[in-house]
Each structure stands twice: as structure tokens, then as C-alpha cells.
Amino acid sequence: xxxxxxxxxxxxxxxxxxxxxxxxxxxxxxxxxxxxxxxxxxxxxxxxxxxxxxxxxxxxxxxxxxxxxxxxxxxxxxxxxxxxxxxxxxxxxxxxxxxxxxxxx
Numbered sequence: 001x002x003x004x005x006x007x008x009x010x011x012x013x014x015x016x017x018x019x020x021x022x023x024x025x026x027x028x029x030x031x032x033x034x035x036x037x038x039x040x041x042x043x044x045x046x047x048x049x050x051x052x053x054x055x056x057x058x059x060x061x062x063x064x065x066x067x068x069x070x071x072x073x074x075x076x077x078x079x080x081x082x083x084x085x086x087x088x089x090x091x092x093x094x095x096x097x098x099x100x101x102x103x104x105x
Contacts, residue, residue, distance in 0.1 A: 001032045001101060003094075004048050005060035006067050008039040009083045016040045019062045019086035026090035030098070036060070039068060048072070058097055062086035077104065 005023060009015035020036040027034030035052055038045045050072075053059075059073045061080040079100060085093055 001057045001098070002052075002055050003027050003032050003034040003058055003060060003097060004052055004056040005034075005036045006039060006048075006063060007036050007083060007086065008063040008065050008067055010064045011041070013041060015064070015083040015087055019083045019090075020046070022090035023060060023062065023086050023093070026094045029091070030094050032094070036062075039063075039065075044068070058101060060086070060093065060097065062093075077101075 007016045007019035007023070016038050020038050023036050024034050035048060036046065037048045053072055056076060059076045059078045061067055061078060062083045062085065063080065064083050077100065079097060081093060
């Protein structure tokens with residue numbers, strides 16, 4: 001499965017990058033292709049390309065603030081959670097993504 005997402009916390013420093021790392025590690029461990037963009041105090045990093053967005057099966061928004069460019073994900077299945085969920089339970093979140101996608105089929 002191809003998973004993309006955005007991590008963004010209120011301060012835009014620690015939780016943003018921890019959420020990104022934990023989600024990418026959990027997704028890869030579960031055998032998925034995963035890319036997480038970060039939106040923080042220094043701007044957007046690892047920006048998702050139009051191709052990545054088009055090919056994605058599902059989008060994870062691990063955010064405590066408004067995600068800029070959310071309209072890019074129009075028509076995609078989106079799961080939104082606080083960054084705390086991505087930081088504390090990334091494996092459970094990936095399992096939830098798998099369940100949501102299984103129901104879709």
C-alpha cells in the first residue's frame with residue numbers, strides 16, 4: 001500500500017519530526033511505501049509531489065494545527081489524528097489504516 005501524510009504540531013518542532021519518523025518506520029516495518037511531509041516552524045520539508053499524492057492509497061494527517069495545502073488530498077481517503085497518536089502508537093495507527101483500506105475493498 002502507498003501511504004502519504006503530513007505531520008504538524010502546534011510548535012512545529014519536536015512532535016512534528018518525531019511523528020514523521022515513527023510513522024515512516026511503522027509503515028515500512030509493515031511493508032508499505034510511506035512518505036510523510038513535515039510542516040513546522042522552518043516551513044514545509046519533504047514536500048509531497050503531485051505524483052506521490054496521485055498514487056497514494058490513503059493519507060494520514062498527524063496534526064494539531066491546520067494543515068496547509070490540505071486541498072491537495074481532495075478525493076483521497078484521509079485519516080486525521082493528533083500528533084500524539086502518531087508518536088505514541090504508530091504501529092496501531094498503521095493497523096487502523098490497513099483496516100480502513102480493507103473495508104474499502
